[in-house]
Amino acid sequence: MSEEEEVKNNEALFEHIDGVVKWVRRVFIVILLFPIVFYFTSKIDFEKEEELVDEPVVSEAIIENGIDQESGLIVDEGYEIVRGTCGACHAIDLVTQNRASREGWKDIIVWMQQTQKLWDLGESETIILDYLEKNYAPKEQGRRAPLKDINWYEL
Amino acid sequence: MNRKKFISSSVLASITAFFGSKIVLGENPTSIEEIIKPISENNLVPGKHKELIIQNPKPWNAETPPHLLDDKITPANKLFVRNNGLAPKNIDINKWTLTVEGESAKTKKNYTLAELKSKFKHYTYQLTLECGGNGRKEFSPPAKGNQWDLGAVGCPEWTGVRLKDVLEDVGIKSDTVYIGYYGKDVHLSGDKEKVVISRGVPIKKALEDEALIAWAINGEDLPKMNGYPLRLVFGGWPGSTSGKWLSKIVLRNKVHDGPKMTGMSYRVPKYPVAPGAKVPEEDMKIIEEMPVKSIITSPKTGAMVKGNKLFEVRGHAWVGDLSIKEVLISMDFGATWKRCTLSNPVNKNAWQHFNIKLSLPKKGYYEIWAKATDSNGKMQPMVVPNWNPKGYLNNACHRIAVKRI
Numbered sequence: 221m222s223e224e225e226e227v228k229n230n231e232a233l234f235e236h237i238d239g240v241v242k243w244v245r246r247v248f249i250v251i252l253l254f255p256i257v258f259y260f261t262s263k264i265d266f267e268k269e270e271e272l273v274d275e276p277v278v279s280e281a282i283i284e285n286g287i288d289q290e291s292g293l294i295v296d297e298g299y300e301i302v303r304g305t306c307g308a309c310h311a312i313d314l315v316t317q318n319r320a321s322r323e324g325w326k327d328i329i330v331w332m333q334q335t336q337k338l339w340d341l342g343e344s345e346t347i348i349l350d351y352l353e354k355n356y357a358p359k360e361q362g363r364r365a366p367l368k369d370i371n372w373y374e375l
Numbered sequence: 376m377n378r379k380k381f382i383s384s385s386v387l388a389s390i391t392a393f394f395g396s397k398i399v400l401g402e403n404p405t406s407i408e409e410i411i412k413p414i415s416e417n418n419l420v421p422g423k424h425k426e427l428i429i430q431n432p433k434p435w436n437a438e439t440p441p442h443l444l445d446d447k448i449t450p451a452n453k454l455f456v457r458n459n460g461l462a463p464k465n466i467d468i469n470k471w472t473l474t475v476e477g478e479s480a481k482t483k484k485n486y487t488l489a490e491l492k493s494k495f496k497h498y499t500y501q502l503t504l505e506c507g508g509n510g511r512k513e514f515s516p517p518a519k520g521n522q523w524d525l526g527a528v529g530c531p532e533w534t535g536v537r538l539k540d541v542l543e544d545v546g547i548k549s550d551t552v553y554i555g556y557y558g559k560d561v562h563l564s565g566d567k568e569k570v571v572i573s574r575g576v577p578i579k580k581a582l583e584d585e586a587l588i589a590w591a592i593n594g595e596d597l598p599k600m601n602g603y604p605l606r607l608v609f610g611g612w613p614g615s616t617s618g619k620w621l622s623k624i625v626l627r628n629k630v631h632d633g634p635k636m637t638g639m640s641y642r643v644p645k646y647p648v649a650p651g652a653k654v655p656e657e658d659m660k661i662i663e664e665m666p667v668k669s670i671i672t673s674p675k676t677g678a679m680v681k682g683n684k685l686f687e688v689r690g691h692a693w694v695g696d697l698s699i700k701e702v703l704i705s706m707d708f709g710a711t712w713k714r715c716t717l718s719n720p721v722n723k724n725a726w727q728h729f730n731i732k733l734s735l736p737k738k739g740y741y742e743i744w745a746k747a748t749d750s751n752g753k754m755q756p757m758v759v760p761n762w763n764p765k766g767y768l769n770n771a772c773h774r775i776a777v778k779r780i
């Protein structure tokens with residue numbers, strides 16, 4: 221075998237190996253994905269039986285007027301971490317309907333850690349508190365706020 | 376766009392939640408199955424009227440807009456939902472049992488649903504159930520939790536057996552102080568062993584005729600979201616005392632100390648505090664009876680009335696363990712009041728109905744305020760009452776906006 225032929229053979233071999241590796245990787249990914257896909261599929265079927273939800277529509281994140289339409293959170297630095305962390309256990313509505321100072325939000329986190337099995341938030345805690353302090357601070361509303369959002373109709 | 380109308384992908388949400396929490400936090404809080412729980416992000420509470428206002432889909436919490444509470448007896452699909460955990464699934468009513476035990480019980484007994492229904496006499500009462508945090512939304516500075524506005528209240532007709540008949544069948548020791556409940560709802564963390572909520576009432580309240588172990592609302596099975604197949608009902612006390620998905624009752628020789636009996640939950644300061652004050656836990660006391668309150672259910676807020684046409688204003692009034700003596704209406708922010716016609720309660724702890732015919736004196740904007748007085752002479756305040764750390768017991772007057780055109 222000439223040197224040139226050897227190089228060609230090697231190249232062919234490498235290509236072959238590369239192809240096999242890619243193939244193995246694809247199979248591996250499919251095998252990995254299968255239980256996850258199966259899990260979600262079975263969940264969706266289960267929910268249909270229970271008649272709890274409409275058919276889910278897979279969608280990209282939609283942002284309107286600075287609000288993430290899926291979670292209702294104000295879009296600002298760290299909102300994805302807030303959505304992922306808080307949304308792991310309860311609906312995000314429990315965040316968006318509440319308002320508190322940084323200290324107040326910290327108290328809520330500590331309470332959840334002490335009584336509701338919330339884990340140590342690590343570095344995320346600062347990001348979450350920064351976000352909440354900025355976007356969900358208390359609003360002064362006095363002893364009785366004016367009536368608002370009235371839908372007028374003829375009686 | 377209304378976010379509630381936006382049907383999201385529960386799959387996407389779950390993946391985000393899963394990978395988000397895993398990668399960001401490093402620590403695995405629970406098993407995969409427990410984290411990847413599909414979130415029902417559509418705008419309907421299972422089994423409920425489509426106009427209920429959702430506070431929270433996980434756990435389910437939803438309130439009734441005032442005009443939907445117009446029925447004298449609240450229909451099952453219009454009764455508010457206040458859940459602390461997830462409703463149990465795949466309930467087999469043939470296997471459901473109620474255990475009664477505890478240090479102050481003379482014996483321990485188990486009853487199947489069929490045994491409860493066949494062994495004890497059935498009773499039906501209209502009992503008012505109100506969430507302790509109803510009206511929380513108006514407290515300033517805000518208190519944490521579901522921001523209930525007006526409609527976490529209802530008064531359906533409940534059918535079941537008297538709690539006292541069952542407790543007496545088991546045997547009540549003379550040292551009994553309190554009863555506590557346990558239910559089959561599942562904690563949000565997914566931990567099957569973790570008790571979601573376990574509250575109760577003093578034995579005196581438990582032994583009242585109207586204290587029920589109920590399986591029916593308005594003659595039908597309890598709704599899934601309201602405790603099917605079995606629950607406690609204590610009218611006039613915070614809804615959280617009326618345990619849902621009831622599986623166990625304990626007779627206690629001390630104040631029951633289950634989750635949400637202690638700490639700050641369902642407690643208010645022993646003395647009045649300034650808005651925003653930090654109150655030490657030892658200065659908090661358990662809420663018992665709910666205060667005097669009323670709601671205008673017709674007309675719906677926003678009514679425009681032509682000329683001096685007469686129209687009816689009506690609604691309901693209720694109070695813990697007393698009765699309502701009087702309901703007044705003002706169209707001028709409390710400067711003058713008119714007395715309404717008021718019905719008697721059908722039974723103890725049932726709400727009462729008021730109505731009055733009004734016309735608006737001249738063109739313009741009005742607010743109609745309702746103010747109830749209980750049989751001890753206590754009235755509803757026109758402004759938000761005593762601030763408290765968790766935002767309970769706001770019984771301020773309800774008001775609606777009307778216009779003469």
